[in-house]
Amino acid sequence: MRNPLSKTIVEIKPSGIRKFFDIASEMDDVISLGVGEPDFDTPWHIRDEGIYSLEKGKTSYTSNAGLKELKEEIVKFLERRYDLSYDPIRETIVTVGGSEAIDIAMRAMLDPGDEVLIPQPSYVSYEPCCILANGTPVIIELKAENEFRLTAAELEAAITPKTKLLVLPFPNNPTGAVMERKDLEAIAEVIEKYDLYVLSDEIYSELTYLDRHVSIASLPGMKERTILINGFSKSHSMTGWRLGYACGPELIIKQMLKIHQFAIMCAPTTSQYAAVEAMRNGDEDVAKMREEYDVRRKYLLRRFKNMGLECFEPFGAFYVFPCIKPFGMTSDEFATELLKKKKVCVVPGTAFGDCGEGFLRISYAYSLENLKIALDRMEEFVKELNEKR
Amino acid sequence: MRDKILTLIEKNSRIDIAELAMRAGCDEAEVLNELEAMEQERIICGYHTLIDWDKVGVEKATALIEVRVTPQRGMGFDKVAERIYNYPEVSSIYLISGGFDFMVIIEGKTLREVAQFVSEKLAPMDTVLSTKTNFILKKYKDYGTILAKPGKDERELVN
DSSP states (O other), X not given: OOOXXXXXXXXXXXXXXXXXXXXXXXXXXOEEOBOOSOSSOOOHHHHHHHHHHHHXXXXXXXXXXXXXXXXXXXXXXXXXXXOOOOOTTTSEEEESHHHHHHHHHHHHHOOTTOEEEEEESOOTXXXXXXXXXXXXXXXXXOOGGGTTOOOHHHHHHHOOTTEEEEEEOOSOTTTOOOOOHHHHHHHHHHHHHXXXXXXXXXXXXXXXXXXXXXXXXXXXXXXXXXXXXXXXXXXXXXXXXXXXXEEOOHHHHHHHHHHHHHHTSSXXXXXXXXXXHHHHHOHXXXXXHHHHHHHHHHHHHXXXXXXXXXXXXXXXXXXXOOBOGGGTOOHHHHHHHHHHHHXXXXXXXXXXXXXXXXXXXXXXXXXXXXXXXXXXXXXXXXHHHHHHO | OHHHHHHHHHHOTTOOHHHHHHHHTSOHHHHHHHHHHHHHTTSSOOOOOOOOHHHHTOOOEEXXXXXXXXXXXXXXXXXXXXXXXXXXXXEXXXXXXXXXXXXXXXXXXXXXXXXXXXXXXXXTSTTEEXXXXXXXXXXXXXXXXXXXXXXXXXXXXBO
16 A cells, blocks of 8 residues: 655654653653643633623634634734734734644745744744744754843854744743843844744743733834734633634735635634633733742742752743753653652653753643642652762 | 732631742741731631531531611611620621611521521510521532532643
C-alpha cells in the first residue's frame, strides 16, 4: 500500500509536554503543577449567558468573522485596556481560540522560503504552524540574563533577506516574561527598519503583575505591521469554550477570513454569546483572578528563594521558570525524578525549545493549598539532591 | 489593611497567619495586633463554623419568623428586640424594612420545639402583633458557601 502520510506532518515532532502526561496519568496521588490553563471556573454570569443563548435557540452559525456585537465589544475592550483602535468589521475576526488565529495568520502571510523568527522558550505551536504554512522557522534563543525578554540586538542578528514575520509571544508561556514599553520600542524600530511584520500573541495580556500590558500594535507605525492575537481562555478562564480573535490590517484579516471560512466556518456560537457578556461585564472577574494569581506568584518566588532555586521574577502569565542547572541534571531528568520520587509533575523547559534546558515550567494555576503541598514535596526533593552533592 | 484582613477571615477564620499576612501585604506581627485590637473593639464578634448538619444526620429545625410588633414609646424597636434576643433559642434577629418588623431566626431540635417557642414565648409578648413561621426545608448555600461538594479538578494533568 502507498504511504498515506504527508512528509511534512510526519517530520513534525509531537509536543514534549505529552511524555509527562503519559507518565503522570499512570500514577496515583500526583500533584501537578503542569497545566497551562486557569483553575477558576468561568464566572457564572458568563456561563449563564451561554446557557441563555441556548435556551433562546441561538444554535445556528454566526457570520464567518463572528457576531457583530462580539467584535464591537472586543474592539472596545482593546481600546479601554490597551489603547488600541480597530475597526470591528474590517480589522477583526473571531477564531476558535488563539490557536486557530496563529495558524491562519501564518497561512495567510507566508510563502515557501519565508523565514519566521520565533523566540524560544515559547508556546509549542508556533514552529509547527509555521512549517505547515510552508514557512521556515528561525529560532531566537532568549536568555535568562535578559529575563527572557527579546532584545533588539538578538532580533537584528537573526534577520536575513528572507525574514518576513516575527512572532512576539509576551507575556510568555513558559517563562512568565513580559515586554515593557521600552523593550517594545526597541523591537519596533528594528521591525520598521527591515520592513517586517509581527504576530503578537497576547493571550496572557490580562495577567500582568507589574504594569498594565503594552501591545506592540499601540506603538506608532506598528498597527499596520501587527497581527494581534488574543482570546478569552486565560483572561476569563474560558479555555474549553475555544474562543479567540485576531485584529490587524484589513489586507491580512481578509485573507485569514478566507481560510477560516473554508476550514472552520465560524467560531462556536454559544461561546460567542457568552463572550459578549465577558467583554461587557467581566473586567472585575479578571481583576479578582489577577489578584489571586499574584498572591500565588509571590508565594512561589519566596519558596524557591528559600529552597535556593534561582529564579528571575516573572511579571506575566501564570508561570515561573526556575533554573535547575546547579544540580547537574537535564530538565528532563530533573522533572522525571521529581515526578517519580515526589509525585510532583512539572514540565521541563526543553518542551518549549532547546534553550529551555536547565529550567522548569511551574504553573501556578492551582489553589494556594495545592501549591503548598507541591512545594513542600519539591523542597524535600531539592534538599535530598543537595545532600547527595 | 483592616478591610483586607476582615474580608479574608470572614471567608476563612482558620486561615493561617502567614497566609493572612501575605494576602494583606503586611507582616505577621501586625496581623496579630490588628486581630486582637479588632476583637477588643468588637469589630470581630466571634469565630464560627459553617456546618452542614444534614450530613451528620442530626435533626435540626430552623425557622425564619416574620414578626410584627408595636414599637414601645420612647424606646422604639430596640427594647422589643432585646426582649426577644435574650432567649437563647433565638440565633439571629434583624430589624427589617417591608411588610413586617423583625426577622427572627430560631434554631431548635425539632419542629415541635420551635413551634412551642413561638406559641409560648414569642407570640404572647404584649408588643407582638403577629408572627409567621417559615421552616427551612433544605440549605443550599449559607454565608456565601455552596454546601454541595465542590467539583473535582477535571483539567488534564499537563497541557
